[in-house]
Amino acid sequence: MPEKKFLSVAVPNWEMVFTKGEHGVQVFARGPESHASEAEIPRDTEFFGIQFSLGTFMPNAALSRMADKAVSLPVEQDRRFFLCGEFWEIPSFENSEVFVNKLTSRGLLVSDSLVADVITRSGWTVSDRTVQRRMLRATGLQPGLFRQIERAKRAAELLTSGKSILDVVDAEGFSDQAHLTRSLRRFFGCTPKQILMTSGH
Known part of the structure; x- marks a missing residue:
């Protein structure tokens, strides 16, 4: 089996x-x-x-x-x-x-409390290089990749709540629908339409 x-x-x-x-x-x-x-x-x-x-x-x-x-x-x-x-x-x-x-x-x-600041996009007083070093140490990911995963997660949550694909593109700053689709496929293994169908919207 x-x-x-x-x-x-x-x-x-x-x-x-x-x-x-x-x-x-x-x-x-x-x-x-x-x-x-x-x-x-x-x-x-x-x-x-x-x-x-x-x-x-x-x-x-x-x-x-x-x-x-x-x-x-x-x-x-x-x-x-x-x-x-x-x-x-x-x-x-x-x-x-x-x-x-x-x-x-x-x-x-x-x-490391700096991670919470990066998640909420709050201001911080340390240099970008320090942010990169501390984020890599505390999460194992580069800050840019970390933000991409978090944005894809927020996009998936918005779609699940019933937001339209175009509204999610606008809310999370994707360049277009294709950009959103690539992001969700990469990080969640599914498309925006599949998320909407699964959530019943």
């Missing part, structure tokens, strides 16, 4: 994924995704993930090297996994918040 597949859309967040299947327990750190892609769902596998908020990162892990990749982390006897120089108990869905709080209290997980 072939593996089931799903469409994985572009996201600027990174996450940790914990799976349990025929190969035992596995732990992956997945970087941000810069484009839509088709991914397989392993058969007879249980899994859950912790997606970290935008701007939250591990100083000892280079997110830029994790973009569009999943890094397997060493697991010991299906109970512990190796991260940041030490072994950690594999969390469950119920205690995942405790796990994240431990990482934060140890200074292994930090947040």
Whole structure:
């Protein structure tokens, strides 16, 4: 029986994924995704993930090297996994918040407020070069690509809410309908018309 597949859309967040299947327990750190892609769902596998908020990162892990990749982390006897120089108990869905709080209290997980300013397009006092460096460190993506993904996300949300294609083109500053279509295909794997049809508009 072939593996089931799903469409994985572009996201600027990174996450940790914990799976349990025929190969035992596995732990992956997945970087941000810069484009839509088709991914397989392993058969007879249980899994859950912790997606970290935008701007939250591990100083000892280079997110830029994790973009569009999943890094397997060493697991010991299906109970512990190796991260940041030490072994950690594999969390469950119920205690995942405790796990994240431990990482934060140890200074292994930090947040850069500049990312929120970039999202809201607020003003900032640092240089463009500093913005580029800090955005790459905190998200794994160049600021320009990050903004493109966020704009495509806003466009998809507007279409889902019932806005017309031309209204979305105007609202989000796309040059024309073809530009919007290319953006949504690249980052979400679908066209504006497909989004409208799926949402019932």
